[in-house]
Amino acid sequence: MDHQCKECMAPQIELDVNHMMADALGDKGICSCCVDKMKDAAAKAYQAVTENRGTGWLGWTELPYNQEEIVADIEKTAADVRRDFEAFVVLGIGGSALGPIAIQQALNHLHYNELPDGKRPGPRFYVEDNIDPERMAALFDVIDVQKTCFNIITKSGATAETMSQYLILSTALKEKVGEGWQKHIIATTDHEKGNLIRLAHQEGFKLFYIPASVGGRFSELSPVGLLPAAVCGIDIRGMLSGAKCMDNRCKSDDVWQNPALLEAVLQYICMQEMGRNVQVVMPYADSLKYMADWFCQLWAESLGKNVTRDGQPCNVGQTPTKALGVTDQHSQLQLYTEGPYDKVVTLMKVGSFRCTTEIPHGCDEFKDVAFLGGKTLNQLIEAERQGTEYALYKAGRMSQTITLPVVNAQTIGQLIYFLELTTAYAGELLNIDAFNQPGVEESKIASYAVLGNESEKYAKKREEMTHRAERKAKYIL
Numbered sequence: 001m002d003h004q005c006k007e008c009m010a011p012q013i014e015l016d017v018n019h020m021m022a023d024a025l026g027d028k029g030i031c032s033c034c035v036d037k038m039k040d041a042a043a044k045a046y047q048a049v050t051e052n053r054g055t056g057w058l059g060w061t062e063l064p065y066n067q068e069e070i071v072a073d074i075e076k077t078a079a080d081v082r083r084d085f086e087a088f089v090v091l092g093i094g095g096s097a098l099g100p101i102a103i104q105q106a107l108n109h110l111h112y113n114e115l116p117d118g119k120r121p122g123p124r125f126y127v128e129d130n131i132d133p134e135r136m137a138a139l140f141d142v143i144d145v146q147k148t149c150f151n152i153i154t155k156s157g158a159t160a161e162t163m164s165q166y167l168i169l170s171t172a173l174k175e176k177v178g179e180g181w182q183k184h185i186i187a188t189t190d191h192e193k194g195n196l197i198r199l200a201h202q203e204g205f206k207l208f209y210i211p212a213s214v215g216g217r218f219s220e221l222s223p224v225g226l227l228p229a230a231v232c233g234i235d236i237r238g239m240l241s242g243a244k245c246m247d248n249r250c251k252s253d254d255v256w257q258n259p260a261l262l263e264a265v266l267q268y269i270c271m272q273e274m275g276r277n278v279q280v281v282m283p284y285a286d287s288l289k290y291m292a293d294w295f296c297q298l299w300a301e302s303l304g305k306n307v308t309r310d311g312q313p314c315n316v317g318q319t320p321t322k323a324l325g326v327t328d329q330h331s332q333l334q335l336y337t338e339g340p341y342d343k344v345v346t347l348m349k350v351g352s353f354r355c356t357t358e359i360p361h362g363c364d365e366f367k368d369v370a371f372l373g374g375k376t377l378n379q380l381i382e383a384e385r386q387g388t389e390y391a392l393y394k395a396g397r398m399s400q401t402i403t404l405p406v407v408n409a410q411t412i413g414q415l416i417y418f419l420e421l422t423t424a425y426a427g428e429l430l431n432i433d434a435f436n437q438p439g440v441e442e443s444k445i446a447s448y449a450v451l452g453n454e455s456e457k458y459a460k461k462r463e464e465m466t467h468r469a470e471r472k473a474k475y476i477l
């Protein structure tokens, strides 16, 4: 493969599936003829995604191309935020939070908030993606509300977690800022649906829109992810250009030419034919730690479904779980190499880290310590990744490696688009709707019912909940 994009000359990420295949793993791997057998199904999945680009729930496919004005507005707004505020807080959950967290971790200093002013490319940055009361209180201990900008992100404009956070912070702003408090809020939401858009119009908040055809977990390359990234000094045009590169590389219905299609087919075989129902995503880089989290939501919420598109019952999906190399070698790897044959491990490798950390010479009297001297942590982490890959291979466990030659805006844009496309193709292969999440609704409605919402839907749910099997004292110790 080419290691550079022919158009923009950016380095390209690479997918290496050697250790998924029977050529390496014998009967514990996938025979290339099984991939060939899925040629037609793969081409059909490709066509379905390609023909519907930009429509229905596939609006995210066009985000690298159709946001010129929006990006200019984001950049201007981001510059204003950097000038006027010392902290920027994202309030959102799920697809409205995981992307901003992942991008910040990937593309900014690993101790960004602790950097002194002047060395930080933007204000201190927090993403509050939970409603733990202690966490919310803790936030107010470390920010000065009068110098903070809040970005409320909710596609539906109705998510209880985010809207309660809105009530808390808008009250704090009214108290502490008074007149002009609205200038401390930027809303990112749907054009029409939900309460946030109405509030935004009523109060005059600065607004960014999430296109109707872009679902929460596919929204990272929309203002959901771009605004927080731009505020923190990240090259958002580079991210979009990386996404374009990947889109170009995936313009083939030939499974052996299109990396996202190949990945979707391999994972389809893993889950549907080989019982590999768990995918461990294990980056060997702290910068990519939360990309794994972001992917876990994308893969789980998109593919975990109980009905096919034709209305047939099914229970499909592959459980994604994250691990961090090398930390989790000392926690999880024992299970991956000797536990049940139910997993496939996706290693993420960084070709060249953004700095080199040398290990000094010393401890000459201890040979096994002394040999580390003169090497670098860069060499050590890569050696450990190779060690894990080999241990998995030797134990007959499937693994694959996604290499980012460097972690930068371009390669992260490629990675995001690659994983989104893979998910969309996998949804087609499974013949399910990868863009809904009905399973999440039940818990939302039930929690509103518990909290005493009086509207009919929740009252009915409250009544229904009284009929569940009674808790027995003998099971509570």
Ligand code: PA5
Pocket (backbone or CB within 6 Å): 093, 094, 095, 096, 153, 154, 155, 156, 157, 158, 159, 162, 215, 216, 217, 218, 301, 437
């Ligand atoms: O992918 C999804 O659609 C969900 O995970 C949502 O992002 C999440 O439930 C938050 O929804 P909203 O952005 O509407 O507040």
